[in-house]
Amino acid sequence: MRCPLLLLLLGPLYTVIQAQQIYVKETLTGIIDQEAILPCTISSDPNIRVSQIMWEKGGNSIAVYSPQHGTHVSEPNRYQLLEPSPSSATLRILSLRAAEEGDYSCEVTLFPAGNRKATTKLAVIAVPQNSAEANSEALANGEEQTVATCRSSNGRPPSRITWQTSLPGNVTTIMTNGTNGTYTVVSRYVMTPTSQADGMPITCNIDHESAAVPIPLRLSVMYPPEVTVEGYDDNWHLKRNGVFLTCSAKGNPHPTSYTWKTADGSSLPPTVRAKDNMLYVDEVDERVNRSFLCEVTNALGSRAYRQDVLVREHAMQTQTNAGAIAGGVIGVILVLLLLAAIVFIVIKRKGLHSKQDRGTYSPKTRVFGTGKPSQEFTYQDDGELDKPLKGPGPMRDSGLSPSLGEDEDEEERLKYKVLEDDEEDERFNEVGPMLQLRPHPQIGAYLDDDMESQTDGSIISRTAVYV
Template identity: 25%
Template sequence: MTSPPTRLSLCLSVLRIFAIQGTFVELPPKDSIRSLAEEETVLPCRYQPSESNVVVVQVTWYKEKPDATKEQIITAHHMNGQTAFGTWSRRVRFRSSEPTVDSSLVIMSTEVSDEGEYICRISTFPSGNFDSEMSLIVWTIPISSLDPVILVEGQSYRQAASCRSIARPPPRLSWDTDLNGQSINRSSDNGAVSTYYSLHPLRSMNGKKLDCLVWHPTSLTTRRLSNHLVVYFPPHVEVSGYNGDWSIGLENAALRCTSGGNPKPQSFTWIRIGRELPEGVIPHPNGTLIFGRPLSLSDMGTYQCVAKNEVGVGKAEVEIAVAEARGEPDMPENMLMLIVGGVAGGLLMLMLIIVITVTCRHKSKNRKLERELREKKEEICTLSRQASFRRMNSISTDTRGATEENIPLRVEGTLRTSLSSLGQETRFHPPLTPTAFPMVQSTEIVRQLNGSNVIPTDGGSRPGSVSRHHQHPPRSCSYPPDDEDEVDEGLGGPASQEHPDDQDSETNSSQVSEVHSAHYQLTNGTLRPKPRPSPAVISPHASLIHKAQIV
């Protein structure tokens, strides 16, 4: 039995220990730590003393076994270093180079057997030991597989595919398909799960989707194992190439054997029922029967194609008839009419295009010729008028050597000169045309103008006489072009020089003006004869004087 002072000291020591203990600053999760197999796992442990005089002396990690015993994993002393024990020596380490400061444990490659309870023990001086416990759960990534089964058409209800997966925790499996079947799921204690899909195989199911889906918490998405159902069935054979129109002499004739079985046929065989194949007929491995010569009557008969694959045989027959040789098929009547109509329409269009083209060119050429002719005509008229004006101005006033054709022009020139002497405004006009009525001139007037010479009135038989009814040439643009000498006469040539006999005309201009004013009148710039009272009083001897010559 202890004395009272001893009991008191023991109580004070316990109170001191609880008063000065520290805290774990990095605590593990409340439930457990989850990790994946074959990956690195960190078990957190970090102790911080509450007083500065407390020193962490040693750190030790333990794992509790199922029988409640503890297995030492690793230890670290603040002066003697660290030591790992048993199989843990190659698989664990401290996270920090100072284990007394940061005591977290690192399992470099986690295994499923590492799952369990772990203890981190901190030894201090003078406070004693402090423990931190935690639980580790190890998960594994699912390992999945799908095993398809090859089915044959006609078999009974059976398994078409199986899917299996193993993981911690156990995964969940399902099927994604449009096929009409059933699935069965099975599981085991080691985390393996299996599912089976069964159906009745049909030809129409070949190639349909039959996928296995794997669900597990280690993956955020569903894993899909793709698969397509395989159903074998015998070939179904068809023969093509014969349309019932074979005749003697036809070349390159051939029969083709096609099949759609699964798997594809490995061999094709051609036979002629009741007889052997004709000579010159060559069967090919791809199912084609080629007639290597022109057809003859001996090629007639029933031909059969036999296709074979792994699960069965398919057959097809065709009856070949070879007709007599015939000529080229007649062209249908409606086709012939269409061709003839097309040709006729084309010719009609061509003729229409030619006519339109020729007409347009002809009209264009005619317009061009008319334009050129009009320009030439205007040019000729202009030149003719200029030549006429020059001729009228260049004729000499001497009538002794003049002809009757020149007299009207000389008269007109004299009249224009007289008008200019009177000071009146004049313009160029066409040659004067004599009036239909005879003009009466007295003998005194004629003598006054011509001196002592009197112009005879017997019709102008002598040279220099003037015709009674002389007709001037009409104004038109049909005058022939003048000679070079006539053109020069109006511009200072010899004809334009003043004649010696005309020098006295200037002195007698006043007399001529009086005579003109007595017998002519100026109307709109044109000199016209004055009307007479009656043509009966006109002297038969009076003559039309176109120009009074002064001698």
């Protein structure tokens, strides 16, 4: 019975103790040779009394505060407690060293609750001193050399160095321990330099906990002069005036002098004048027909370029750019016209073949009626429907026209024939074109037996199918 009663009496106090909290920063970063502030506060409660607040590292006491006994610090020249009280005891480290990196615990003694502890993880860093430079003595001599160097000194933790460039090469990196727990990192970019690498960009990227620092550089590669001569168009002819040659050179260091010579060692012709990197020819004559040398010098040596000049008797006929463009345009137009003509001919031939295919339809023989002589009909091309229909030939007497005896004169026969043609034309105009029945020449008698007279004066077939 006593245990339940004791728990009942201590229950409210247990709740207050559990509610008591200690507040610190879980992680903190400090910089070498600068101060660091580590706060520690205690939530206040009238039922709880703070007997002591103590900061320790690795089990060793650094500073202690007690409301009854005051403050005690192990190394006053390095540590301090800022305005300690029963609710706060902030630790101040005056000058950080690399060895002071680690876990710091704030332990509070509470009555009657006992001890409570909270820990701050302190990281100590050192901001490095960064620099980079291109090797001004790199020489394009075919040997591998260091062309750029990047340095990050006295940093903590050690810096990470990378290079960014389009030039092929290798990287060598060395790290050494500095004072007070710092590190120095030196990285070198190594390659076989060429004249094309001179002035090319390269960047040293330094990555550290404190900052990321890019350092752009331009390479410097020393090489002797590289020389070219411009201005000769292979059309130097007699009596031509105002021509000249230009000597262009680049090098590191920059070229210091330009010298014009003849390849055979003779002096320059009287009509030729040399000034710096220019060679002027006032008037072309036979004496200009030779080879000229432009020699350029810098600190690493001299290099020369040879230009052969051929003097022509007459000027070459050259096509101007405008003439070339006009000729090209005319050629394109002619090609397009030719293609259009070919397409037109092809389309027209296809149309003719299609029409011929419709006009040469193979006729088929159809038989109408039963028990009577057969009649052959020929399919007529659509293109002939616009033409007037013509009768198949002289019709035999079907009883609709007056009988003509053999002793009638020929004039009456012709008169009756004209009347029959007029009646046939009137029927064509009334009903339009239709399928024509063409009697087979061998069975002409069939038409007389098949035709039937109508009340309107027309004559139709008994067996033909009309469209």
